[in-house]
Amino acid sequence: MVLMSYAEAAVRAVAHEMQAxxxxxxxxxxxxxGGIFGQYKGLLERFGxxxxxxxxxxxxxxxxxxxxxxxxxxxxxxxxxVVDFALCGMDEIVNQAAKNRFMFGGQGRVPMLVRMPIGIxxxxxxxxxxxxxxxxxxxxxxxxxxxxxxxxxxxxxxxxLACGDPVVYMEHKTLWGQTGEVDETQVAVxxxxxxxxxxxxxxxxxxxxxxxxxxxxCEQLAAEGIDVELIDLRTIWPWDREAVLASCARTGxxxxxxxxxxxxxxxxEIAATAAEAVGCKVAxxxxxxxxxxYAPILEAQSRxxxxxxxxxxxxxRARP
Amino acid sequence: xxxxxxxxxxxxLYLCMARIRAFENAAEILSQGGVSAYxxxxxGSAKVRGPLHLSTGQEGVAAGVCAxxxxxxxxxxxxxxxxxTLAKGADLSRMMCELYGKATGFNGGKGGSMHIADFxxxxxxxxxxxxAGLPIAxxxxxxxxxxxxxxxxxxxxxxGAINRGPFLEALNWAQVHQLPVLFVCEDNRxxxxxxxxxxxxxxxxxxxxxxLGIPALKVDGNDVRAxxxxxxxxxxxxRAGGGPRLLHAITYRVKGHVSVDPAAYRDPAELQxxxxxxxxxxxxxxxxxxPGATAAELDAIDQAAEVExxxxxxxxxxxPWPEASAAFTDIQDxxxxxxx
Numbered sequence: 001m002v003l004m005s006y007a008e009a010a011v012r013a014v015a016h017e018m019q020a021x022x023x024x025x026x027x028x029x030x031x032x033x034g035g036i037f038g039q040y041k042g043l044l045e046r047f048g049x050x051x052x053x054x055x056x057x058x059x060x061x062x063x064x065x066x067x068x069x070x071x072x073x074x075x076x077x078x079x080x081x082v083v084d085f086a087l088c089g090m091d092e093i094v095n096q097a098a099k100n101r102f103m104f105g106g107q108g109r110v111p112m113l114v115r116m117p118i119g120i121x122x123x124x125x126x127x128x129x130x131x132x133x134x135x136x137x138x139x140x141x142x143x144x145x146x147x148x149x150x151x152x153x154x155x156x157x158x159x160x161l162a163c164g165d166p167v168v169y170m171e172h173k174t175l176w177g178q179t180g181e182v183d184e185t186q187v188a189v190x191x192x193x194x195x196x197x198x199x200x201x202x203x204x205x206x207x208x209x210x211x212x213x214x215x216x217x218c219e220q221l222a223a224e225g226i227d228v229e230l231i232d233l234r235t236i237w238p239w240d241r242e243a244v245l246a247s248c249a250r251t252g253x254x255x256x257x258x259x260x261x262x263x264x265x266x267x268x269e270i271a272a273t274a275a276e277a278v279g280c281k282v283a284x285x286x287x288x289x290x291x292x293x294y295a296p297i298l299e300a301q302s303r304x305x306x307x308x309x310x311x312x313x314x315x316x317r318a319r320p
Numbered sequence: 321x322x323x324x325x326x327x328x329x330x331x332x333l334y335l336c337m338a339r340i341r342a343f344e345n346a347a348e349i350l351s352q353g354g355v356s357a358y359x360x361x362x363x364g365s366a367k368v369r370g371p372l373h374l375s376t377g378q379e380g381v382a383a384g385v386c387a388x389x390x391x392x393x394x395x396x397x398x399x400x401x402x403x404x405t406l407a408k409g410a411d412l413s414r415m416m417c418e419l420y421g422k423a424t425g426f427n428g429g430k431g432g433s434m435h436i437a438d439f440x441x442x443x444x445x446x447x448x449x450x451x452a453g454l455p456i457a458x459x460x461x462x463x464x465x466x467x468x469x470x471x472x473x474x475x476x477x478x479x480g481a482i483n484r485g486p487f488l489e490a491l492n493w494a495q496v497h498q499l500p501v502l503f504v505c506e507d508n509r510x511x512x513x514x515x516x517x518x519x520x521x522x523x524x525x526x527x528x529x530x531x532l533g534i535p536a537l538k539v540d541g542n543d544v545r546a547x548x549x550x551x552x553x554x555x556x557x558x559r560a561g562g563g564p565r566l567l568h569a570i571t572y573r574v575k576g577h578v579s580v581d582p583a584a585y586r587d588p589a590e591l592q593x594x595x596x597x598x599x600x601x602x603x604x605x606x607x608x609x610x611p612g613a614t615a616a617e618l619d620a621i622d623q624a625a626e627v628e629x630x631x632x633x634x635x636x637x638x639x640p641w642p643e644a645s646a647a648f649t650d651i652q653d654x655x656x657x658x659x660x
Binding site for chain 1: 429430431435439445449452454455458459460461486496497649653
């Protein structure tokens with residue numbers, strides 16, 4: 001176990017795969033200088049400019065070139081800086097990366113990992129703060145991953161690089177500096193959730209940074225006598241319905257919390273599935289459907305607080 | 321070039337073009353009624369369904385360029401890609417099977433006309449999105465360079481594509497990284513149902529390439545010998561490690577945007593004028609001008625192409641449909657089976 005940051009964990013996971021296989025290359029804006037969040041620090045020095053490729057600000061070309069590299073036998077790690085910029089290359093993700101294997105009848109595969117950090121980043125206003133995991137969950141052909149801890153950023157990144165499918169990998173922009181113990185022998189299983197605390201009264205499902213907010217809420221709820229089972233979903237697609245539904249069957253109550261806009265968010269999918277399969281009481285908590293504002297008081301309207309989670313959980317428990 | 325070698329080379333180009341023409345003619349007939357568009361309604365009886373984009377009249381570009389490629393070279397193509405695919409060496413019968421949507425097609429019936437690919441000959445796929453092939457080609461060429469391979473990538477695209485961002489992004493990338501890629505703008509002068517000219521500022525593909533420092537040649541795309549010669553120069557330079565090149569081939573889209581489009585928006589005189597430069601007819605005339613050349617030689621090529629296409633139609637007609645379960649394969653391994 002080594003103490004490292006969420007960003008360092010990512011660097012070490014990518015370095016491990018680059019060391020293991022010459023097929024793995026990294027490309028994107030600023031990656032040669034370590035990436036804007038330090039998530040590629042030292043890779044240029046270690047692996048050289050041939051494999052740590054600085055690119056123009058050309059998101060469509062970065063993603064499209066990633067598809068071409070993958071079809072030609074490489075396994076590119078592609079950086080988008082923030083998910084908001086990946087929108088400039090949506091054709092390359094949606095129509096190309098996600099479709100090529102199928103529409104060519106299995107002749108080619110696109111083992112490309114696209115890193116597109118999500119989440120509210122202080123005072124970054126409307127175009128650098130979004131969480132679009134549900135957009136990509138809607139897209140057949142891709143895996144969607146949202147790591148919440150340094151350990152998971154290491155273990156999930158390793159698994160994602162090895163899986164052979166196109167992966168939309170969504171780190172959270174305010175987790176980069178967070179530190180934790182990382183066991184580098186652990187490679188996660190994609191699609192497997194992690195139960196962070198057991199509980200009897202209510203199942204709370206979340207992912208990415210919002211897991212921390214939910215953990216705080218669990219403490220408060222415990223003080224009020226509500227024993228919450230907290231599940232970090234980790235992989236948005238495929239999602240661990242087995243773990244979630246088993247928990248829901250035990251607790252009879254499901255609350256899903258995410259930073260993304262609540263309307264048509266992935267919480268709706270989980271809640272609907274649980275209601276259909278288990279018949280439990282369900283509730284969702286996400287951001288209002290408003291752009292993220294700049295001024296602190298405006299930005300705060302898009303944040304989900306522990307207090308809101310407590311209220312939502314309490315209301316769900318009280319629902320007849 | 322000695323005359324015998326010249327004659328053989330032109331006959332080979334003619335053969336390539338004749339096969340494409342025969343394929344397109346057959347596909348055109350079989351696709352009538354295959355899609356509801358242009359005030360026509362699909363009745364379900366067509367053998368070739370959906371939008372079919374014919375390359376009739378553009379055969380000279382595909383033949384002249386692909387003559388310089390090996391199966392190890394990569395190719396990306398467009399929605400109007402039948403000619404490129406055949407010229408790259410893909411099997412004609414399996415292509416027709418794919419147009420029929422049969423299990424024996426290149427893509428097992430999952431792609432159809434717009435997504436035909438044959439990775440075994442380096443054909444990395446036609447594409448239903450204008451300009452989408454350019455960045456993919458650049459990535460394939462980047463991989464070739466990183467892997468130290470001597471092969472190159474050729475990227476076909478239309479004149480409409482040069483107004484999309486990925487055109488600029490891909491050309492810039494290729495030049496910045498000095499990649500082994502030949503961009504070929506197949507300028508058929510129509511962007512779907514809109515004439516391209518009024519939509520393009522400046523002098524088009526070659527001018528835009530030159531503005532980035534990418535050497536470019538402009539050529540009469542209906543003169544297969546001119547295309548062949550220009551491509552020889554450019555492919556040679558790309559193979560030699562000279563970085564990207566662009567070939568701007570002027571041709572003409574003889575048919576409508578799709579096969580059921582009568583192109584009623586077009587001045588009939590424009591079409592009549594263009595037909596005078598038909599590349600197949602021109603190549604025939606050029607060939608007959610060579611010492612010792614006979615029409616019988618070309619007639620035999622035409623006839624062989626017709627026979628090959630007839631056999632392909634029979635094979636495609638008799639081939640099985642894909643199993644319904646194929647709709648659930650080749651999607652992703654992680655989470656396979658989790659469809660809801």
